[in-house]
Amino acid sequence: MTHVVRDKEKLIRRVQRVMGQLDAVQRALENEEDCGDVMHLISAARGGINSLMAEVVEDHIREHMVDSSRRRTAAETRAAQELIEIVKGYVR
Secondary structure: OHHHHHOHHHHHHHHHHHHHHHHHHHHHHHOOOOHHHHHHHHHHHHHHHHHHHHHHHHHHHHHHHOOOOOOOOHHHHHHHHHHHHHHHHHHO
């Protein structure tokens, strides 16, 4: 998982941001805030998790599913990009 190690600090910052969002959800529930506000906070946290997942999956596709030891054809590059876009659409 070299790509995860290479991007470790960036990924950790994203996780910390999501944890902050979840802390906000917890505080909102503890303070019995309006349901609409709580749902908005939950939606933001879910979006953060989905974005994190999309980034890790995209890196995985680029680093492990497409043979990086040889030059890619245009068709392989397009196929990889299509798969990335499908995954991004699914997790967001």
